[in-house]
Amino acid sequence: MDQELLNKVVQGVRDELNKTTPTTSSDCPINCATSITEFVGTAIGDTIGLVIANVDHELHEKMGIDPKYRSIGIIGARVGAGPHIMAVDEAVKATNTEVLSIELPRDTKGGAGHGSLIIIGSDDVSDARRGIEVALATLDQTFGDVYSNEAGHLEFQYTARASYAINKAFGAPLGKSFGLICAGPAAIGVVLADTAVKAANVEVVSYSSPSNGTSYSNEVILTVTGDSGAVRQAVSAAREVGLNLLGSLGEQAVSTTKPYI
Amino acid sequence: MDQELLNKVVQGVRDELNKTTPTTSSDCPINCATSITEFVGTAIGDTIGLVIANVDHELHEKMGIDPKYRSIGIIGARVGAGPHIMAVDEAVKATNTEVLSIELPRDTKGGAGHGSLIIIGSDDVSDARRGIEVALATLDQTFGDVYSNEAGHLEFQYTARASYAINKAFGAPLGKSFGLICAGPAAIGVVLADTAVKAANVEVVSYSSPSNGTSYSNEVILTVTGDSGAVRQAVSAAREVGLNLLGSLGEQAVSTTKPYI
Amino acid sequence: MDQELLNKVVQGVRDELNKTTPTTSSDCPINCATSITEFVGTAIGDTIGLVIANVDHELHEKMGIDPKYRSIGIIGARVGAGPHIMAVDEAVKATNTEVLSIELPRDTKGGAGHGSLIIIGSDDVSDARRGIEVALATLDQTFGDVYSNEAGHLEFQYTARASYAINKAFGAPLGKSFGLICAGPAAIGVVLADTAVKAANVEVVSYSSPSNGTSYSNEVILTVTGDSGAVRQAVSAAREVGLNLLGSLGEQAVSTTKPYI
Numbered sequence: 136m137d138q139e140l141l142n143k144v145v146q147g148v149r150d151e152l153n154k155t156t157p158t159t160s161s162d163c164p165i166n167c168a169t170s171i172t173e174f175v176g177t178a179i180g181d182t183i184g185l186v187i188a189n190v191d192h193e194l195h196e197k198m199g200i201d202p203k204y205r206s207i208g209i210i211g212a213r214v215g216a217g218p219h220i221m222a223v224d225e226a227v228k229a230t231n232t233e234v235l236s237i238e239l240p241r242d243t244k245g246g247a248g249h250g251s252l253i254i255i256g257s258d259d260v261s262d263a264r265r266g267i268e269v270a271l272a273t274l275d276q277t278f279g280d281v282y283s284n285e286a287g288h289l290e291f292q293y294t295a296r297a298s299y300a301i302n303k304a305f306g307a308p309l310g311k312s313f314g315l316i317c318a319g320p321a322a323i324g325v326v327l328a329d330t331a332v333k334a335a336n337v338e339v340v341s342y343s344s345p346s347n348g349t350s351y352s353n354e355v356i357l358t359v360t361g362d363s364g365a366v367r368q369a370v371s372a373a374r375e376v377g378l379n380l381l382g383s384l385g386e387q388a389v390s391t392t393k394p395y396i
Numbered sequence: 397m398d399q400e401l402l403n404k405v406v407q408g409v410r411d412e413l414n415k416t417t418p419t420t421s422s423d424c425p426i427n428c429a430t431s432i433t434e435f436v437g438t439a440i441g442d443t444i445g446l447v448i449a450n451v452d453h454e455l456h457e458k459m460g461i462d463p464k465y466r467s468i469g470i471i472g473a474r475v476g477a478g479p480h481i482m483a484v485d486e487a488v489k490a491t492n493t494e495v496l497s498i499e500l501p502r503d504t505k506g507g508a509g510h511g512s513l514i515i516i517g518s519d520d521v522s523d524a525r526r527g528i529e530v531a532l533a534t535l536d537q538t539f540g541d542v543y544s545n546e547a548g549h550l551e552f553q554y555t556a557r558a559s560y561a562i563n564k565a566f567g568a569p570l571g572k573s574f575g576l577i578c579a580g581p582a583a584i585g586v587v588l589a590d591t592a593v594k595a596a597n598v599e600v601v602s603y604s605s606p607s608n609g610t611s612y613s614n615e616v617i618l619t620v621t622g623d624s625g626a627v628r629q630a631v632s633a634a635r636e637v638g639l640n641l642l643g644s645l646g647e648q649a650v651s652t653t654k655p656y657i
Numbered sequence: 658m659d660q661e662l663l664n665k666v667v668q669g670v671r672d673e674l675n676k677t678t679p680t681t682s683s684d685c686p687i688n689c690a691t692s693i694t695e696f697v698g699t700a701i702g703d704t705i706g707l708v709i710a711n712v713d714h715e716l717h718e719k720m721g722i723d724p725k726y727r728s729i730g731i732i733g734a735r736v737g738a739g740p741h742i743m744a745v746d747e748a749v750k751a752t753n754t755e756v757l758s759i760e761l762p763r764d765t766k767g768g769a770g771h772g773s774l775i776i777i778g779s780d781d782v783s784d785a786r787r788g789i790e791v792a793l794a795t796l797d798q799t800f801g802d803v804y805s806n807e808a809g810h811l812e813f814q815y816t817a818r819a820s821y822a823i824n825k826a827f828g829a830p831l832g833k834s835f836g837l838i839c840a841g842p843a844a845i846g847v848v849l850a851d852t853a854v855k856a857a858n859v860e861v862v863s864y865s866s867p868s869n870g871t872s873y874s875n876e877v878i879l880t881v882t883g884d885s886g887a888v889r890q891a892v893s894a895a896r897e898v899g900l901n902l903l904g905s906l907g908e909q910a911v912s913t914t915k916p917y918i
Contacts (some may be wrong), residue, residue: 168644171637173587181547183583191593194618197603198586204626211550211583213614214507230576240582240606245506245767247735250614252582254605286703287735304854321762321774322705322733326695332590332713342719345774346773351502351872353735353762353772357716376693384703385692393687429905434848442808442906444844452854455879458864459847472844474769474809479853487828501843501867501875506767511875513843513867611873612763 140193177393181213181244184267188260199353200235204256208232208263212268213242216249217290217315217356218277222270223253224300231264232257234300235240239350247319247353253300274370280374286384287329287353290317291354291370293396295363305358307340315368317356318375321345323380324355327373331357334372335365370396435609436528439535442474442505445528449521461496465517469493469524471531474503478551478576478617479538483531484514485561490569493518493527495561500611508548508580508614514561526614540656541635547645548590548614550638551578552631554657555623566619568601575627577634578617582606585616588634592618595633596626631657662690697789700796701913702734703766704735706789710782720758726778730785732752732792733883735764738771739812739837739878740799744792745775754788756822761872769809769875770843775822801897801917808906809875811837811849811893811899815918817885827860827880836888838895839878843867845902850894853879856894857887892918 167172175184195202197346212219216239227234232255242247242250247362257263280291294301297313307313318324321344332339337359343349349356359369370382381388429435436445447469456463471481478501488495493516503511514531518524541552555562568574577592579585582605586604593600598620604610610617620630635657642649690696697706699879700753710728717724734741738761749756754777764772777793817825819835829835838853840846843866854861865871869902871878881891896918903910 142767158489171587172636173590174641174644177644179795181581181594183581183645185583185587185640185641187587187590187652191590193600194603197600198605209583209586211581211586211614225409238582238606238608239612240508240610241502241612242508242581242614246771247762247764248553250508250581250606252586252614252616254586272676291674295879310484320705320733320764321737322707322731323762325729325731325733325774325776326693326707326709329709329713329716332716338720339715344720345760345772346872347760349762350607351761351763352732353733353774355814376695378692379690380696380705380707383699384705385695429901431685432848432901434851434898435902435905438905442842444902444906446844446848446902448848448851451698454861455850455854455864458861468847470844470847472842472847472875474842493878499843499869500873501871502763502771502873503769503842503875511769511842511867513847513875513877515847521861611868 150218175264176271178271179278180215180218182271182274183211184271185209186260186263186267192366199255204235206257206260206263208255208267210267211252213244213250214246215278216251217292217317218229218274218281219251219253220274220290220304221277221294223255224278224294224298225273226266226269226301227255228298229269229311230266231262234303237300237304241350249350249352275392276395279393281391282378282388283391284381284385284388287319287381289381289388291315291374291396293367293370300392307358307360311360312363312366313355314359314370316370317354318377318381319354320353321353321355323377326380327377328355328357330376331373335368335371337361337365360365367396402643410543417567436525437532439532440539441476441479441495443532443535444472446470447521447524447528448578451481461517465496467518467521467524468496468515468555470512471528474505475507476539477512478553478578479535479542480514481510481561481565482538482555483534484516484557485555487518487527487530488561490530491527492499495564498561502611502613510611510613512595537656539652540654542652543653544647545641545649547643547647548580550642550649552576552635552657554572554628554631555602566602568619568621572631573627574626575620575631577631578615579638579642580613580615582614582616584638587641588638589616589618589638592620592630592634596629598622598626598636599628683870691787695902697786698793700793701739701800703738704793704796705733706793707731707901708782708789721777722802726757728779728782728785729757730777730789732789733774735766735772737800739814740796740803740838741775742822742826743799743814743816744795745777746816746820746830748788748791749777749822750820751791753787754785754826759822759826763872763874771872771874792899793900797914799916800913801915802915804900804910805913806910809841809903811903811910813896814891815836815892827863829880829882834885834888836881836892837878838892839901840899841874841876843875843877845899848902849871849899850877850879850899853881853891853895857890859883859887859891867918889918
């Protein structure tokens, strides 16, 4: 067995290990997830979307959810937190729902970052379901500027108008432009944060590091607000530097889906 | 090299990467673990069982162990926390030992959950050793309702009579029926918790989520108590829904050993 | 395809998955990391070294860095915390820099331990750069007594004279001998800690476990100080026991580079 063949196999296995397995309802045989009323759908990053029409009273209290929301929508993933916060931000803009909680497990399946568990609330389950559907449908876009290689990942997000999910997660002002710059290993994120704030006239909303503001993830995350053009410029400048720096630790980092910024 | 062969190799490698490597004393050559007096044995989940006959005085204090326990038994794993808590619960029922500490690292080797480090104390090292032996021997059973696929895992536990390990870990009442429902990614766990409490007349003992009660694991863990039949029913109902939901993110999840509930 | 060939492939893939990819500036084409002024170099463990000549004023404040340090050096890794603390300890001895912060993400790419993010400060960027260069160059040595197999890792460190990084990370006395004993899974570390303090007349500086002093890593970490010969003896005794115990969970654990103690 020659080296070339071995390399091919190794690549095949690596691809296999890295690939995400989005499934749609139509893939399911009888008696699987689609038979569960609570199931909404799945998406990239081992993301699952769910609803509960009428949360059990005792559980409701243990979860610490405001009693006025009978119905909840749930979106969670093994891989990704920023993309999910951005996607839920779009969902609450588009539907009659509110963000109840955002929790960030230390995950990404052995990667440097977070997974996510986000709960939205509504009076009626059809609103919660619609919100989760919108969020699931938005993930392909919000994963667009997540780049990764074998050593780590970079994440960039931008919106012209931050809504309630972004506000809850980062404390960013509502209705204003918002940008997120993130890198793991965290060391790269320190330089990207400096690059971003020097590239344009933006205001820092939050700066998080492994032991301060993350769930001990190996990331530095900077969020900024300001004039729309300035925020974009800050994010773009950091992205260029980030791709070069992460590339020094392995292969060229590639987009998870398709860059949108 | 055709696709089928590649698939076979990929499967072989995946099996290899996933497999646990339990070893027994008899596998060891001279000068290995069996030559260490502290070594008791190993089990599934990269679990190791150890004892210290007479813990060094200064270390004893730094570890925060009650000075009255000269001897300690130690069980720890890379993969698994619930199975180990349940196994130690049986151990303290069966031996003259007490549970001193339960710590849950964020681990599972890239998975969504915890590893474990549990310390039991005794006056005599033979009791500690016996306790650890019982715990190691019980793990095959307590891993029985741990199901996993490439996207995550489900865990279910049940006992008719909770003892001191379960009490210390979750605050469950002693001597009563106890059930545990857990899923990672955490989103699935939210629905399973709701399913469980709706399925039978049980009382919630604890509800844990990534940033509240876990070590930032990507899990929701519900524990319940109540009438024995009701607890079993709650656990079974959640298990059925869980297998369907986790299956939507990948292959059908399979038991680690053999279901016992 | 016979079993032997499959085994060979599996081994090849495992090697591939485990291997670190150190790169040097000379590997880089135009427009990569070397074109970034902040880039210093990379090393084992997915380590990257960086500098910022003049940290942005607003970011400086958000990072909580003492305003008197205009320039910072940054070293961070996906795999390894002890080796990096030891390497930065040598760097601050050898250069005109100070340790500003040490953060330990829960990482090691699916392993049991930490990654790292360490920031040093200086008046002049050339000092920060020199400090990071020294640290990067020292990592091959400080990874020498890091041993690992498929089940976990062991780490041992020793220096005759602890400086400011060791002092900041563990509270060890300056200018005295220092030893570090670490194992994951944590259970093994408990026995190694006991072995170390019984093997020689040393004083315990710190004892850390998954939920107390680590970032929920699956490790127990003991640090000791005392007479130089005693510290070495404590570390050596723990190393011998550690290699036997970790070996019980898999293959014989091997050094990452070349043992130095």
